[in-house]
Structures are given as structure tokens and as C-alpha cells.
Amino acid sequence: MEIKVLPLSEAEKKAKFTDESKLGFGKIFTDRMLLVEWKVGEGWVDGRIKKYEPFMLDPAAMVLHYAQEIFEGLKAYKWADGSIALFRPEMNARRFNHSAERLCMPEVPEELFVKGIEQLVALEQDWIPTSEGTSLYIRPAMIGIEAHVGVKPADHYYFFVILSPVGAYYSAGFKPVRILVEDKYVRAVPGGTGEAKTGGNYASSLKAGLEAKKKGFDQVLWLDGVHRRYIEEVGAMNMFFAYGDTIVTAPLEGTILQGITRDSVLTLSREFGLKVEERRIDVHELMNDIRTGKITEAFGSGTAAVVTPVGALCYTDQCLEVNGGGVGKHTQRLYDTLTGIQTGKIADKYGWIKKIK
Structure with missing residues (x-):
């Protein structure tokens, strides 16, 4: 046309x-x-x-x-x-x-x-x-x-x-956010519209997000809508957890967005020699693994922020810091590499960049 x-x-x-x-x-x-x-x-x-x-x-x-x-x-x-x-x-x-x-x-x-x-x-x-x-x-x-x-x-x-x-998403610097695991409301269920990028999904997330902000949190991490047990995604980001040199994220099973930055993070992680696992993560396992130090980093990915470090995760009455509340080495490297490719500071060997003539 x-x-x-x-x-x-x-x-x-x-x-x-x-x-x-x-x-x-x-x-x-x-x-x-x-x-x-x-x-x-x-x-x-x-x-x-x-x-x-x-x-x-x-x-x-x-x-x-x-x-x-x-x-x-x-x-x-x-x-x-x-x-x-x-x-x-x-x-x-x-x-x-x-x-x-x-x-x-x-x-x-x-x-x-x-x-x-x-x-x-x-x-x-x-x-x-x-x-x-x-x-x-x-x-x-x-x-x-x-x-x-x-x-x-x-x-x-x-x-x-x-x-x-x-403007720059991190106007005050690349700082970790605080996230509340939502245990009352749900965002999506199997067979629904969770993996579609449609406004209704975001409208239904507003109430939980506002309540979380009143409690001092930056964003909400959703659990699955059936068991209220398995980690899915944050409102505007796919979520990742580092177990040392293993990067774990929720699988694409029809209830979360097929993130383009998510796909890029997984590609880069493998390129860096990290092990990648796409699997269900039980929220109780998650909190225990943060408490015992098995989880060494947590971060989200999305178009707006590219990569967002997570410094604290709270679920019911538990509020735990990740990596001492700081930015992890994998998180920083992934952010630097992705933004470097996007802005031309790092060579694009993946064919991700499309120049406008």
C-alpha cells in the first residue's frame, strides 16, 4: 500500500x-x-x-x-x-x-x-x-x-x-525498585487475554497497582490466576531471577506477554555463558530462595525501562532484600549491553537493529 x-x-x-x-x-x-x-x-x-x-x-x-x-x-x-x-x-x-x-x-x-x-x-x-x-x-x-x-x-x-x-527512564540513576507480590487480585488466567497486548489487561491491573503504591511499592508482581502460587510478570515487565549464573523466568503459557526485551535478555544471557531456565516458580520457593541467598539478583525487562533492577520483594508479611538491595552484575551487564546495541555504542551481531533510510 x-x-x-x-x-x-x-x-x-x-x-x-x-x-x-x-x-x-x-x-x-x-x-x-x-x-x-x-x-x-x-x-x-x-x-x-x-x-x-x-x-x-x-x-x-x-x-x-x-x-x-x-x-x-x-x-x-x-x-x-x-x-x-x-x-x-x-x-x-x-x-x-x-x-x-x-x-x-x-x-x-x-x-x-x-x-x-x-x-x-x-x-x-x-x-x-x-x-x-x-x-x-x-x-x-x-x-x-x-x-x-x-x-x-x-x-x-x-x-x-x-x-x-x-526522557531517560532512570532520571535519578539506575536504581533498584521495590515490588509487592499481589495475593488478592489476578491479572490473567489460562484461555484469557493475558498474552495479548490489549488495554483491558492494563485497566484490570490499576487497582492492585494503586494499592501497592499507597504501601510504598513501585510495582506489582502477579501470581497465576488459578493457584495464586506461581510467579508470572510485573505490570509492565517480564520478571527474571538469577541463581548465581542461572537465569530463571516464567514460561510463556498464554498468560503473560511475549516480551521482545525478554527474548533479547534470554539471547544475551546464553551468549554470556549463563544457563537459562524457563519454568514455573513457586512464590514460597522464591521467598525462601531469597532468604537463603540462593537468588542473587532479580530484575525485570520491558521496552520502557529496558532492564529494571529489583532491590526488594514483599509477599504477605515477608519483605526481603535481593542482593543487599543493590544492582547485580548480570543485571548491569544486560542493561549496558542492550542499551549499547540500541544506541549504536555496541555492535549488533544479532540483526536486531533496523536503520531508517
Whole structure:
């Protein structure tokens, strides 16, 4: 599909940020967006890059009533030589379509997904910040917009991409977080939508997250929804535990997100000579192994933070420090290597980087 670029006058362009240290996350958006429509009987039509502006949706738009919505998250980086790089965008395209299939939405051709993002980012490249730790966050999404009150897949969809320059995730330094193991609420169950990146999963996590923050924790670690016993994932991260030189993480069994950074961490861990285990982790085993020192590090992985060290884990009345509350050597090495590849400071021998021409 040819994507049309609609004109944007100088008067319609926004004033760009002047202080990259105050960017934050997801608060500022660029001048343009990508929009493509899918209509029953026609398929994907009318691809265009246009002015970033609000949608006009019918109050009966099905996304507002039945939550047919999916999204992705990835980043663009401006390297020291002025080139622009994406990190594994084809993986986002495949996960996006995996989510689409689960929610009975049309798949977006991988070429349209990736090429559309490349074209949009190339047009908006002046918005990419260049300070240490900054990047251009890319948010593809799809919503059902057919005006119909009735439970069924929509006949009309918007696939769109918006861009947001974001600041360094660790503005105060690379510091460990405190995590509460959630023992009351559940996020997902087998056969549900846990492995789909859909807004409903995040809406259902809000209450537990707010309650945890009131208690002084940064994030919630979910247990499985059947036994309330096995470790799954943190709200925005896959979770890892180091037993010395063995890295352990929960298996992909349909209830947690198939993290792209997760896959990258596992690849690098093997490359570093570490043993990798994808297996169920009993929360009681976990707490005992932290207490006895068998677990030497804990960290999460995700697009926003890349790798996040965990300094303390709390479950019921137990609150235990991991690695003395500090950053472990494997955690630091994985973070340094991943961010180094993403920003061009370390050679990419895995084919993860896609340059925008």
C-alpha cells in the first residue's frame, strides 16, 4: 500500500521541547501520525500520514463499549552519526498480529506495520531527543470504530501510530525498585487475554497497582490466576531471577506477554555463558530462595525501562532484600549491553537493529 503524506503547514507545527531533561514519558506528541483503515469487504485502505489531532468517533463506536483495542510499544534512537535506528520492529509487528488474532481483529501486514513506522519516524526525526537515555517512543494501536451496540467483531477499524519523545527512564540513576507480590487480585488466567497486548489487561491491573503504591511499592508482581502460587510478570515487565549464573523466568503459557526485551535478555544471557531456565516458580520457593541467598539478583525487562533492577520483594508479611538491595552484575551487564546495541555504542551481531533510510 502507498501511504500518502498529507500537507502540514508551518503554522500547524508545534513548538518543540528545549529541555530534554524535562521530557518525562508519554506527555508530548509529535506533529504527525499514521492512520490506515480496515473495512469489511475492502481490507486495508486509505493509508496516510496526517496531522496529529483528535479522532471523531461515534458515541456507539464499538471500542468504547466492547474494548476491541490492541497496542504495541517500541522506540527509535538517533545515533551519534545522525542515523536513526529501530530495535526489532518486526517482532512488534508479529506480536501485534498475535494480539489482533486473539481479539478477532484484522491482521496488519508486517510490511505495512514496519514501513509505515519507518516513514512516519523519518518525517518526524527532528523530534528524536539525543541526550543520554532519551528516545522516541512509538505507539502503534488498533481500535474498532464501527458504530454498533451489539457484541460482535467490528466491521471498521483504525490502525494508527503516534510518536512521543521521552526522557531517560532512570532520571535519578539506575536504581533498584521495590515490588509487592499481589495475593488478592489476578491479572490473567489460562484461555484469557493475558498474552495479548490489549488495554483491558492494563485497566484490570490499576487497582492492585494503586494499592501497592499507597504501601510504598513501585510495582506489582502477579501470581497465576488459578493457584495464586506461581510467579508470572510485573505490570509492565517480564520478571527474571538469577541463581548465581542461572537465569530463571516464567514460561510463556498464554498468560503473560511475549516480551521482545525478554527474548533479547534470554539471547544475551546464553551468549554470556549463563544457563537459562524457563519454568514455573513457586512464590514460597522464591521467598525462601531469597532468604537463603540462593537468588542473587532479580530484575525485570520491558521496552520502557529496558532492564529494571529489583532491590526488594514483599509477599504477605515477608519483605526481603535481593542482593543487599543493590544492582547485580548480570543485571548491569544486560542493561549496558542492550542499551549499547540500541544506541549504536555496541555492535549488533544479532540483526536486531533496523536503520531508517
